[in-house]
Amino acid sequence: MAPLLIGISARIYYPQAPQADSGGVFTRTLHYLEQSVAHWILHKPQVLALMIPAIEREGLLLPREVNLADYARELDGLVLQGGNDVAPASYGEDPLHDDWHGDRIRDRYEMALFRAFLAEGKPVIGICRGCQLINVALGGTLYQDIPTQLPAAVGHRDLMRYDQQFHDIAITPGSRLSQLYGGTTLAEVNSIHHQAVKDLGDGLEVEARGVPDGVVEAVRWRGPGYVFGMQWHPEFMAGDAPHPRRLDSEPLLGEFLAAAAERKGRGR
Structure with missing residues (x-):
């Protein structure tokens, strides 16, 4: 069987001082992905990861010249990686x-x-961010800042600890996520976000x-096909030594790739 082709959305770097004044590549707009995301996907055999470049009005190409739907037709699945905040304007709010x-x-x-x-x-x-983007793309809204709008919330981000910041999640009993982990309803995940799903x-x-x-820490679409979003970063926990309470990243990756393989098989 041909390898699965998994597209990963690009993160975008925009030249800003002081980096933009330092010369070289940092004077240019860059599309990039985090190594850990690519390696998480590539960890499975017969899988290739490809970054999908953004098409923007300020670039050499216009959206009408390159159709992102072409990528959707040729690739077998999509990973929306983390990064900058979703703009409040994208869900009808001012920052x-x-x-x-x-x-x-x-x-x-x-x-x-x-x-x-x-x-x-x-x-x-x-x-x-990918979880939040899915929610907004389907008409939802976000808390722009958890500490400001939900002051009683636990700490969801500590920049000094970064991927070593953890907290518990309650998994909905009977949900697909719970079933994927043998009926687990309580687990520990990393946490590097200050925004979150509201509506x-x-x-x-x-x-x-x-x-x-x-x-909200995880959402799943009830429509046909596979759409899942999580606030934690499974790629940062991949390869970690087994931990009695920490959510293993392997079952989630396996479920996603199995859905891609199943859709690929039906598309022949």
């Missing part, structure tokens, strides 16, 4: 703080990608919430 204006260009690009893969019935998995997008259901604050 509550100048630092929370988000990345509207990336939002437009990733929402177009998401809808193209959804239209093709190809599986989509969203990590952190659920159309067709989404919650499969995990933070403990004890109830912040």
